Amino acid sequence: MERKRDVKKQALENRASLISRAYFFAESCHKNQKRASGELYVNHCLKTAQNLADWNLDETTVSAGLLHDVVEDTGCSLEEIDKNFGPQIANLVDGTTKLGRIKYRGDEKQKDNIKKLILATSKDLRVIFVKLADRLHNMQTLKSLPPDKQKRISLETYEIYSSLAYRLGMQRLAGELEDLAFPYLYPEEYKWLISNMKTRYAEREKYLKRIKPVVIKELTLANIKPLKVDFRAKRYSSLYKKLLRYDMDIDKIYDLVAFRIIVENIQDCYAALGVIHKLWPPLPGRIKDYIAMPKPNGYRSLHTVVFCVGQKIVEFQIRTMEMHEEAENGVAAHWAYEESKSSGKKRVSFAKNQDISWVERLRAWQEEEADSPDFIDALKMDFFKDRIFAITPKGQVVDLPAGATPIDFAYQIHTDLGNQCVGAKVNGKIVPLNHELRSSDIVEIVVHKGKKPSISWLEFVKTSSAISRIKKALKDKGPLFEPKQTELHIVAQARPDLIKDLSNVVSRNHLSLVNLSANPTGSGFQTIKIRCDSSDRRKISQLIVKIKSLKGIKEIDYRFV
Secondary structure, rough: OOOOOOHHHHHHHHOOOOHHHHHHHHHHHHHOOOOOOOOOHHHHHHHHHHHHHOOOOHHHHHHHHOOOOHHHOOOOOOOHHHHOOOOHHHHHHHHHHHHHOOOOOOHHHHHHHHHHHHHHHHHHHHHHHHHHHHHHHHHHOOOHOOHEEEHHHHHHHHHHHHHHHHHHHHHHHHHHHHHHHHHHHHHHHHHHHHOOOOOOOHHHHHHHHHHHHHHHHHHHHHHOOOOOOEEOOHHHHHEEEEEEEOOOOOOOOOEEEEEEEEEOHHHHHHHHHHHHHHHOOOOOOOOEOOOOOOOOOOOOOOOEEEOHHHOEEEEEEEEEEHHHHHHHHHHHHHHHHHHHHHOOOOOOOOHHHHHHHHHHHHHHHHHHHOOOHHHHHHHHHHHHHOOEEOOOOOOOEEEOOOOOOOHHHHHHHOOOHHOHHHHHHHHEEEEEOOOOOOOOOOOEEEOOOOOOOOOOOOOOOOHHHHHHHHHOOOOOOOOOOOOOOOEEEEEEEEEHHHHHHHHHHHHHOOOOEEEEEEEEEEEEEEEEEEEOOOOOOHHHHHHHHHHHOOEEEEEEEEEOO
């Protein structure tokens, strides 16, 4: 792995370098300027540039990082940047300045600014790299800002920039941005995680430290040279989202702390997998080969979950150093790697030259949907949330939002396939059309020529493209069903004040209680049915977390009505 560069040291030691000229120019422009934290403004420019250097980006991009705020926040003009540093850096600074004007608040009025983000992505990815490096340091110093700005910037980071980083394969950065935003967006949930998970993490790491020598010894005996063997704790934001999917049951989270093995080549990856499986039996269905079939964002690795020492369940991730660098820094690592292989020749990193299919989809989708009044909601739904990667019988990987169904899958491939869908098979078994797909599912759509979509599909499809195409096919069928309420089904130990506690939780979450009924089931338990006047998934997820914390709650489920 290339050694990280110290940008300030390079600027001070080599005054003739491009980075040095950019540093002293930025220092002059930002002279006497201070940030809300009280530190000199030029320190922020330096931190942004250092992030870019840590991602092994070229000196042009690092220099643009040093200069990224001079047009926005000083009297310096873009023409001066062009004159002193050339058109490439001027274009990068201009693109970053335009992105800096985005003030995302989750409303449709921000359509034009979101378009700028998309257009910048499709032209020169280095603009996005600079913006992400800038945003990382801003989030690290967010505590200096007033609470309203903290929340707005965190929302923008969580819903746009962390997701964009993930889509570019920059998984470490995506996770770090989410973790930095999480406490500001979900303070109570964050406190709960901190108080409940620290001990769990410590116990898990202590256990894996005992396993590490065994793993190294067995790999060595098999003539496999491990370049690195360590383990990483699951990030709090990622852990919270996964807990929501598993009914807040921490025992179902197998990768709370996961082993990571880095070896020399692909052959050793598969050999190491064999060694692990020889030591400990794998869980059926939990072996993921992202080397043979990488994720759409370029991620490659082998994952397996095994019954380890003492029958404890452990996840192992196995990859080469090149795969590891790509997993950490995504497109940035790939671009820098390719450049280093050339004969010293610099080249611009255009998205259209990269093997990232989603960028082309995004551009085509934008042309189709840009004038829709639901543009922002559609963008968030289809491109900026958790993803799964289902597979067609022919091996094509289909990128979908988490929770997507076979209907979403069908419409993602072709409108006619969606409209004429009458059934689906997942991994060779017939499933209902509202079945929730998971990554690596092989999905086969059964069609009937001339079939039209059902209005009931609108109750469970997840993608905006499926929703719009179903509505279009049904536009002459009368008013369409739109869920307005949520019905929760709860099983709990019977106690006199339970109904009162449930009512208070619903009220404190700013939801109206439409209906509440309770029935005893015997053996000291009762079932409670609650109907609330909201179908907002985020609000309902937060409500479920609060209800689960009440005494005696055993099970909880919900549906939109």
